[in-house]
């Protein structure tokens with residue numbers, strides 16, 4: 205979270221958002237630099253998913269400035285302009301949401317070829333490379349229903365990467381998984397971050413967040429309570445709410461990552 | 468005649484075997500044996516078979532045209548009912564509500580007597596035959612049913628599928644075309660088959676407005692021959708013929724379902 209705006213790929217300034225009468229975001233300021241990995245942690249309902257949805261224009265805030273990869277997202281008025289932005293920002297959801305009628309390979313190839321108009325042969329090649337990267341080469345012709353949750357989530361990550369996004373948003377991508385498959389998904393994300401992909405993760409995996417993040421952001425009740433390097437948020441914060449939250453969750457998170465490290 | 472299109476047929480393998488043996492074995496056997504026992508009856512039947520067959524070809528023609536037209540219009544109307552604009556949605560909703568509950572016979576009478584017997588196109592008088600009017604009547608009915616089937620199928624796809632497409636930069640129409648509708652096809656096949664079979668049965672109603680179809684032909688034949696046993700056997704032939712018209716529809720649907728399920 206440097207002050208320099210040149211290297212900032214995402215910048216939120218005083219973002220306010222309500223759904224009807226409910227105020228969900230109450231003045232969010234956040235700057236993320238190219239190549240950074242940022243984890244957003246905080247209690248359920250604090251607005252973490254909504255922050256991600258603002259970034260790729262799935263929701264539009266009532267006020268505030270949002271700049272993503274040079275685009276003023278808050279000023280986009282047409283759906284077609286928002287679609288252009290979403291092609292450049294990948295998002296992976298908790299419920300993977302693969303297309304059940306398509307094979308793993310076709311799930312990955314569909315959007316680049318149909319939406320970006322990419323060459324079919326080149327995209328298939330790219331898809332196979334991505335499958336190798338997420339360690340699922342042998343599942344190219346399987347259907348999503350034949351895969352475990354962890355495998356489906358890795359396909360969903362490959363599907364997002366096939367669009368060659370400038371940054372990727374991960375919204376609690378391990379929360380719906382069996383504990384034994386959490387590790388294989390975190391492993392893939394860790395690799396991605398090491399390759400320099402700008403990543404914003406909403407996560408409950410505290411150990412993982414501590415390990416891979418450049419910055420950790422703690423949200424509560426629609427506000428950013430504190431942010432900083434993992435060391436600071438997890439070990440030297442004075443804020444009693446953060447201490448309580450981190451202390452309450454770290455047990456589960458630690459166990460899950462240890463399983464993953466065995467892979 | 469029942470025209471229910473709402474329930475999927477739950478024919479078990481056993482009951483379908485019973486049906487098949489009645490339709491393809493018992494009824495033809497009855498006709499053949501009776502004709503051989505009483506050769507005068509057999510002779511009458513052989514004489515009238517070409518006439519009955521010409522009538523039956525009309526049932527096939529009306530069925531194919533009505534189902535093709537009704538399916539095309541129905542899918543469009545079903546999607547219109549889900550459109551985000553009221554001026555697209557409302558006309559479709561009104562159309563479907565009116566015609567979904569109209570009896571087939573009423574629609575066939577209406578189209579027969581509302582449309583002229585010839586139409587003027589660029590100064591030329593073109594005949595507007597009654598069978599085409601019957602096609603339109605049945606197509607209107609089936610389009611209303613199929614609109615409801617389509618609407619229901621689209622709504623049954625989880626919203627997370629839409630969310631996934633949105634995150635990948637699909638427009639609404641692209642999402643429908645590549646992700647939502649392909650998943651709807653499989654879900655809609657059983658109710659679609661019900662509609663198609665109902666339409667095949669419904670073609671017999673066209674005899675009441677003077678279309679020379681199988682029912683009409685059988686009535687002609689029995690009036691001309693004036694023998695009770697011939698009348699009975701002629702209508703057994705009619706039943707067997709309608710069975711052979713509906714049976715391939717059921718087979719085709721089951722074949723398609725299996726192909727989708729394998730996928």
Ligand SMILES: Nc1ncnc2c1ncn2[C@@H]1O[C@H](COP(=O)(O)OP(=O)(O)O)[C@@H](O)[C@H]1O
Pocket residue numbers: 223226228247248249250251252253254255
């Ligand atoms: N589409 C929506 N309509 C109404 N309320 C919503 C909607 N999406 C989220 N909310 C509300 O906004 C608040 C924050 O939601 P969310 O950003 O999903 O929180 P988190 O991801 O931190 O759990 C919650 O109280 C939730 O009920």
Ligand SMILES: [Mg+2]
Pocket residue numbers: 252253254375376
């Ligand atoms: Mg959330």
